[in-house]
Amino acid sequence: MAFTLCFVLFMVGLYGVLSKKNMVKIVMGLVIMNCAVNLFLIMLGYKKGGVAPILEKKTNLADFLARSVDPLPQALVLTSIVIGLGVLALTIGICIRLYEKYGTFDITEIRRLKG
Amino acid sequence: MDKSEKPVGMTLIVQTVTRWLKGPIILYGIYIVFTGHLSPGGGFAGGVIIACAFVLITLAFGAKFALGRVGKLLASELDSLGALMFVTIALLGYVGGSFFRNFIQMANPAPPFRIFSAGTILLSNVAIGLKVGASLFMIFIILAVIRVVEDKDGKMKMIQKKQGGDN
């Protein structure tokens, strides 16, 4: 169920990227897609009723292994979020410069390159 | 207020509160950075908090701060220094045997190094905190403060990028 919702979210983002004409909406589509993938990744490691994956001296190892959530997807998502932040900052920067040059956010009017 | 004197930034209330709060916010950010190896937090989160403090100052007192000496120092020098420090830690590990090796932990910590209870992780967190704090502040400057930077013939306006892959 949750994975289906992730997929739906991903498709919403893809729809935004592919069909919208406003640059800001395209960027929002990209962010939504990225969030959907991040959610998907974090849910891969989720366990119902799981505990935080921190090993202490008094922890029972077998119980810990059975109950702890997978920490690797969390690390991956953290990295992916940081990368997404970098890309987003660059995208917004380029959008602002484009707006300064062309005076519009409509990509159908930003058409100097052709051929 | 005198009409000839154009008010910079926000109202007096905001400015006063900011003056009181900027210290605790930065301190809290530093705390998060320095305990990142023991509790939730770390370089990225702490760096974001520090950057937020500077963003608050810029919002309250106007763009003069961001474009002044401190802002320039923060945005350009510290940004590179943080990343440089991170790579240097990795390279020190390389000299000590393996790239990114936790060289402090391995060498049976002598008294001055005992404070680094997780080896190089604390140092890496500090480096990441510097890098993230400085670059987020710089992104804020570039997106919000600097509008048009036309050189002589509008030759170039750089867009500074943030490097992914830390933490």
Next chain:
Amino acid sequence: MNRLPLFVAVPLFLAFLIPVLGRKWKTLPDILGNLATFFLLLLSLSILGISGVYAVGGWPPPLGIVMVSDGLTTLMLLIVALISFAVTLYSIDYMELYTSKTRYYSLFLLMIAGMNGVIITGDLFNLFVFLEIASIASYALVAFGCQHEELEASFKYLVLGTLASTFILLGIAFMYGTYGTLNLAHLARLISENGSTAATKCALGLFFVGFSLKAALVPFHAWLPDAHPSAPAPISAMLSGLLIKSIGIYALIRLLFNVFGFTPLISHILITLGILSMVVGVFLAIGQWDYKRLLAYHSISQIGYVTLAIGLGTPLGILAGLFHLVNHSVFKSLLFLNAGSVEYNLGTRDMKKMGGLQEKMPVTNATSLVGAFSISGLPPFNGFWSKLLIILACVQAKNIPAAVWAVLVSIITLSSFTKVQRYVYYGKLKEEWKDVKEAPQTMRIAMVMLAVCCVLMGLLILPGPRNAVLTPAVNALLAGREGYFNLTFSR
């Protein structure tokens, strides 16, 4: 394999050192940038053909991140180092046209670090991180001039590139969810033991789309003809010569051959994509009058050759494909540098306005002639040998239509470059270009260097050099999943 991490660490270190020091000494970025790429060139020569594994942080393979070096890795590292050295040499004078050399070299070295990282890493998520570093740097470099066209091209490139990255990340998530590991060799072993599930096929499809977008194969090529011409000329050379190969083709074939296993279906897809790219690219190139845009379309077409040859899957096909990949890096970079030096002096890229530059710019003309001969496959130059091998491989694999297309596209390429030479360098010198000068010293040296490489690399067809350089790379791919697993877990 102690030298492997340096391929990432040195450019990364210098990329952040340059902005710190470059403010005070104006010539320092030039010196450090060139030293870095020269150092990488020497380093990559020193590990040519050696295979080995490096465990980052001392953690053994399935747990930690590993860096794996085999024949293909060292070949790609060498070509990245060679082209980037020539390009940094060229940038010394060319980048005077722009204001901030410090930032330029910083981004440039980040891009090299990203590409080298993609090439040497043996971990799927690490590959994604390096791919993003290289991509982000390249988005920023395309927008470097900050004029209308550059920003527009960069935005287009950025949106499609981010789309590709998201697909790749989703594929990685599928792989991790199915197999619970990210190490490429471990994944390969698990896939060959457990067989592929629906999720694996899904991931394969996502990787195909993602990396094809990065490599600009034809249904996914829309960003390339805008992005590559808009960048500064040295960056165009880097993007066309290296980036689409190292983060597109290399990553794709590494995953297909060494992780997923090469099947007839994959072979069909690659051959179809290859022929499509070849034909569409070259036909779109014919009508172009923008010098660099024409070259960009030829990049699509030549990448199609590489994909076609590797897609055949036979030893000869892979040899031909890798040979053409290396050759294309050299001659396409050379051609972009030529276009750059014409633009440097004339300030325009429109070929209709040029003419007769032959007498004013003899070095550029001569090197451009070498590049044009190479790309269209005329005998003494490297392009001829690799195209010959590709055609032979097609015939050997009994794929006659592909061979016919390869020959036809080659002829059209020749005609297209005849047009370039005719309109830019020959004919009557126009009045307005009367006092045009030859490109500055370092730009000439870089172009001559690449031209000499074009001639010398034809020698790679001989058995001796071939066995030293190309054959290990072919063997690395042919070893498949088993060979890659054994190499990574060899200690």
